[in-house]
Amino acid sequence: MQSQGTAKIAQPSYRFWGVITDTETLLRTILEEGLEAVNATRGTISLVDHRTGELVTKFVAGLGWTERQPDLRFQVTDAPGHSISSYVAFTGQPYLCPDVTQDPHYYPLFPDTRSELAVPLIGRGGRVLGVLNVESEKGNAFGEKELKVLSALASIASLALSLADYQNRERALVELGKELAAATDIDALLERVTEVAAHLLDADDCSLFLVDKSINRLVLRASRGLLRSLVGQATYRFGEGLTGWVALHNKPARLNGVMGDPRWKGLYLELNPEEISAFMAVPVRGRNEVLGVLRVLRKRASPAAPPYLFTDDEEELLFTLASQLGAALEREELQRRLFTMQHIASVGELTARIAHMIGNKVFAMKGALKELGSRLSPLPLSEDTQRLLGSVERSLYEVEILLQDLRDFVKATQLNLQPLCLSDLVQDLVREYAQEFPHITFELALDEQPVWVKGDAEKLRNAFGELLENAVHFLKAGDKIHVRVTVSRWSGRRHARVLIRDTGPGIPERLKEQIFQPFFTTRAKGMGLGLAIVKGIVEAHGGSIEERGREGEGALFILTLPAIEPPQGGNG
Amino acid sequence: MGRILVVDDEELAREAIKLRLERDGHQVDTASSEAEAIEKIRSADPPYDVVITDMVMESENSGLEVLKAALLRDVLTEVIILTAYGSVTNAVECLKRGAYDYLEKNIPGVDVYDLLALKVERAMEHRAESMALLKRLQAYQQPIASPSASEGHD
Numbered sequence: 001m002q003s004q005g006t007a008k009i010a011q012p013s014y015r016f017w018g019v020i021t022d023t024e025t026l027l028r029t030i031l032e033e034g035l036e037a038v039n040a041t042r043g044t045i046s047l048v049d050h051r052t053g054e055l056v057t058k059f060v061a062g063l064g065w066t067e068r069q070p071d072l073r074f075q076v077t078d079a080p081g082h083s084i085s086s087y088v089a090f091t092g093q094p095y096l097c098p099d100v101t102q103d104p105h106y107y108p109l110f111p112d113t114r115s116e117l118a119v120p121l122i123g124r125g126g127r128v129l130g131v132l133n134v135e136s137e138k139g140n141a142f143g144e145k146e147l148k149v150l151s152a153l154a155s156i157a158s159l160a161l162s163l164a165d166y167q168n169r170e171r172a173l174v175e176l177g178k179e180l181a182a183a184t185d186i187d188a189l190l191e192r193v194t195e196v197a198a199h200l201l202d203a204d205d206c207s208l209f210l211v212d213k214s215i216n217r218l219v220l221r222a223s224r225g226l227l228r229s230l231v232g233q234a235t236y237r238f239g240e241g242l243t244g245w246v247a248l249h250n251k252p253a254r255l256n257g258v259m260g261d262p263r264w265k266g267l268y269l270e271l272n273p274e275e276i277s278a279f280m281a282v283p284v285r286g287r288n289e290v291l292g293v294l295r296v297l298r299k300r301a302s303p304a305a306p307p308y309l310f311t312d313d314e315e316e317l318l319f320t321l322a323s324q325l326g327a328a329l330e331r332e333e334l335q336r337r338l339f340t341m342q343h344i345a346s347v348g349e350l351t352a353r354i355a356h357m358i359g360n361k362v363f364a365m366k367g368a369l370k371e372l373g374s375r376l377s378p379l380p381l382s383e384d385t386q387r388l389l390g391s392v393e394r395s396l397y398e399v400e401i402l403l404q405d406l407r408d409f410v411k412a413t414q415l416n417l418q419p420l421c422l423s424d425l426v427q428d429l430v431r432e433y434a435q436e437f438p439h440i441t442f443e444l445a446l447d448e449q450p451v452w453v454k455g456d457a458e459k460l461r462n463a464f465g466e467l468l469e470n471a472v473h474f475l476k477a478g479d480k481i482h483v484r485v486t487v488s489r490w491s492g493r494r495h496a497r498v499l500i501r502d503t504g505p506g507i508p509e510r511l512k513e514q515i516f517q518p519f520f521t522t523r524a525k526g527m528g529l530g531l532a533i534v535k536g537i538v539e540a541h542g543g544s545i546e547e548r549g550r551e552g553e554g555a556l557f558i559l560t561l562p563a564i565e566p567p568q569g570g571n572g
Numbered sequence: 573m574g575r576i577l578v579v580d581d582e583e584l585a586r587e588a589i590k591l592r593l594e595r596d597g598h599q600v601d602t603a604s605s606e607a608e609a610i611e612k613i614r615s616a617d618p619p620y621d622v623v624i625t626d627m628v629m630e631s632e633n634s635g636l637e638v639l640k641a642a643l644l645r646d647v648l649t650e651v652i653i654l655t656a657y658g659s660v661t662n663a664v665e666c667l668k669r670g671a672y673d674y675l676e677k678n679i680p681g682v683d684v685y686d687l688l689a690l691k692v693e694r695a696m697e698h699r700a701e702s703m704a705l706l707k708r709l710q711a712y713q714q715p716i717a718s719p720s721a722s723e724g725h726d
Binding site (some may be wrong): 259355356358359360361362363364365367368370371374397398400401403404406518537 | 582583584585586589592593595626627628656657677678680681682683684685716
């Protein structure tokens with residue numbers, strides 16, 4: 001037979017394993033076992049509400065509690081009179097009180113209480129989760145031995161609380177992972193990420209900014225509260241404000257009372273600045289670059305509430321969320337590209353075959369027409385007949401022009417890459433167009449440092465030429481085309497950007513989606529492959545193109561290409 | 573003028589080229605496939621002066637096969653390759669293998685039939701020059717070859 005004392009310690013821990021799946025039952029059991037083990041009259045387990053900075057009595061056991069209402073709230077403080085448990089929650093240290101009548105922290109709840117023992121429940125990173133408190137009608141009822149027993153029980157309780165927390169997070173993460181993998185509507189998904197992040201981190205708001213390469217800025221893509229109406233409009237430059245800082249440095253930022261931080265700019269706020277208790281932002285990382293920033297905020301429960309800070313654990317959690325999102329975004333982008341490439345490839349193959357067949361027929365028709373012409377030449381022909389012959393000839397000519405367009409479209413993605421000076425290429429082209437179209441004013445702005453890219457000179461000339469050609473087509477005398485070549489750097493990479501802005505009618509909002517698609521045109525001539533070819537060429541270079549003008553104010557095309565260092569000894 | 577073989581699987585194209593070249597006074601045969609062309613080249617006597625062949629017929633390399641057959645029959649036969657959309661790479665290969673020239677069928681705004689007639693004229697001249705050179709070479713070799721050989725024995 002075991003001695004009574006040993007059995008008391010061994011038995012409870014054995015019993016705990018059976019109920020460990022249910023945190024509430026476990027905590028109740030721990031409290032009851034604790035009372036028995038240290039021979040206490042009654043006890044409580046209180047948990048910290050970090051949001052309000054209060055200690056809330058959650059579980060009670062022992063004599064005298066039945067008629068009383070639990071859920072008592074005490075401010076976590078070292079100021080006297082707020083209860084011994086509150087003091088322990090504040091200091092994070094166990095507290096032995098042999099005589100409550102002499103204790104400044106004691107808060108009287110029961111008239112018969114004489115002595116108290118309280119131990120903190122400490123979570124990861126040293127954060128106080130709650131307090132296990134026992135009391136006795138006897139004075140000086142607790143000593144070192146009782147403290148040890150209670151501390152052991154408290155650490156089991158802490159473990160259970162942490163475990164429950166982890167399980168919650170894991171479930172939410174797995175759930176989100178599934179949603180990310182199955183997502184079809186990217187915007188709904190982004191919103192879901194902010195929801196999950198806010199929920200898991202007990203945050204009052206969460207916003208997601210993603211990098212828009214064409215304008216080199218972070219753009220708000222999803223938010224929950226005040227910022228919701230600014231989705232698609234609120235932007236940060238790289239390095240601007242805390243959000244921009246996170247993107248630029250590819251590092252997390254965690255702050256208490258953000259207003260004091262020199263990086264803080266407060267451009268777009270989910271909450272009023274004085275309401276913000278804590279702020280945390282992490283980069284959304286792709287394989288090679290920062291794709292965006294995910295940020296969370298906590299609101300101050302009241303002006304008196306202590307700051308509710310984000311912990312290391314929580315930072316890690318937000319990182320996990322952000323990296324899940326990063327992987328999903330890259331997959332999405334990859335799929336989109338793959339699809340486009342496959343689409344282009346199959347369209348290309350079909351186009352090539354059809355064009356070949358049509359080309360042969362046209363060749364034969366030209367021959368027959370020529371023969372007809374030569375046979376008719378000795379005869380006197382009426383003007384009408386001559387005009388008919390002429391129009392057949394002209395139509396055949398136009399068919400051959402279309403065939404050329406098709407060929408350019410198919411060949412757009414077959415590149416011969418060489419280092420080349422983009423500044424020179426654009427400059428030459430702008431000069432040529434300025435000479436050819438003297439009724440239009442061409443302006444060119446180049447960086448002092450020449451911009452180099454690895455590219456196919458002929459294809460890039462075609463692409464920029466098409467854009468200028470396109471602009472000229474819609475302009476009238478006195479209009480302007482402004483071309484700017486510059487380099488920007490973000491997430492450690494250099495990007496060449498070419499902006500082509502004109503003062504023409506601009507592109508109607510409803511057409512913006514379509515202009516880069518094959519066979520779309522508002523021009524009378526050609527088959528509308530121009531901008532599709534340009535896009536094909538730019539994307540084959542690993543770049544992007546977008547139209548960002550406003551209807552009525554002119555078109556603005558922005559091209560981005562990966563830049564390279566100018567070669568040694570080059571004109572740089 | 574010249575004896576010319578026109579090879580194209582497009583009947584209208586064959587006929588148009590034939591008519592155009594006949595106007596310049598050439599004698600023109602036609603073939604509608606790689607196989608027919610090779611057959612006609614082998615049995616031609618005397619060999620054709622110029623062979624004009626489409627690049628892509630039964631296969632991507634039909635033009636190349638016709639070229640080989642023509643040069644096997646007479647190494648001085650001039651071969652002009654016709655290419656429709658997209659077969660320029662193959663045509664360049666033909667040039668490396670001894671074709672005289674190639675011509676794209678669809679050049680907007682260019683009268684390719686006149687251009688072809690012009691190329692045929694040049695090819696005829698080229699062939700005439702080559703034949704003259706060959707004759708001079710033979711004439712040069714013959715009188716010297718046998719006497720020098722007999723002299724060597726003296």
